[in-house]
Structures are given as C-alpha cells and as structure tokens.
Amino acid sequence: MSEQGVTVGQLLLAEYQTVKDEQKARIGFRDNLLYVTLGVVAAVIAAAAQAKQPSMLLALPPVCVVLGWTYLVNDEKISAIGLYVRDELGPRLAQLASDGAEFATFGWEAHHRTDTRRRIRKTIQAAIDLTAFCAVPLAALVVFWAGGDGGGLLVGLSVLEALAVVGLGVQVLLYTRPARPARTPT
Secondary structure, eight states: OOSSSOOHHHHHHHHHHHHHHHHHHHHHHHHHHHHHHHHHHHHHHHHHHHHTOGGGGGGHHHHHHHHHHHHHHHHHHHHHHHHHIIIIIHHHHHHHHHTTSOOOOOHHHHHGGGOTTHHHHHHHHHHHHHIIIIIHHHHHHHHHHHHOOOOHHHHHHHHHHHHHHHHHHHHHHHHOOOOOOOOOOO
C-alpha cells in the first residue's frame, strides 16, 4: 500500500457507503410504489364509476403490472445489496482489520434477520404485494367481464392482461423465497 495512495480498507468503506446509499434510495422508491399504486387504483376506479364505463378498468392491469414489477426488482436489489454487504464486503473488511483475531463487521446486516417474527412479516408483505399488484387488477378484470359490454378486441386484451397479472403474481411468489439463515459473524 502506498503512503500517498488510498488503502484497500478506505476503498472498501467507500464502497460500503455507496451501496448503502443505493440501498436506502431503493427502499424509499420501493415503498412509495405501493402508495402510487393505491392512488392510481383509486383514480381509475373513481373515473370508471363516474363514467359508468367498466372498460376503463382495463387501465389497471398494465399499470399494476409495471408498478409491481418495478417494486419487485427494487426489492430484489435491496436484498442483494444486504447479501453483498454481509457475505462479501463485511468479511473482506474484517480480514483487513483483524490482524488474525476474530472480528465481525456490519453486525446489523445479519442480526436483524434473526428476529423470530421475520418470516411472518415477510409472508404478510407478500400477501400485501399480491393484493396490491395482482388481486386488485384481477378484480377489475372480473368487473369488466361481468359488465359484458366489451367487444371482442377488449375481451382479448383483458385476457392478455390477466395473463400478465398472473405472471407477475408467480414472480412475486418466486421472489418470496424463505430467508437464508443469517451467517454467523466470525
């Protein structure tokens, strides 16, 4: 390591700060997507009811799929950042700082995952995600189909939308995998 240069430890700490800043930004963006979805759903339902046009409900599935997919991708990246900090960055920093002694870094990254109620919270969150991004647009499609005033083209479009919503639901369930046990810091 050069006296004039940047140390490996400084680089790793700068990387840590950068990925944690990205994680924080993604958390805020992801969480706001639920509120945006609720607002869009309320606006479309109100407009369809006021105009007495069930076909307007066909706007909900594509909007919910796009917002739901964006939510899901951000959630996955948030988890990936946590995994990277726990399993890659933390151990590398610990190795640099330890001088042979056992040393744990970023303990919160693993500790918060050991909460006994974490699994139920994740299950409830998956149910909320499925409701907001899948059940609501599917209910809108059922209302449209029950109205029976859509032509063949709109019915065909609604079937494609239903398939997209079901596909998103499958992805939500696939991403809701059981939490990996927290690695015990060394």
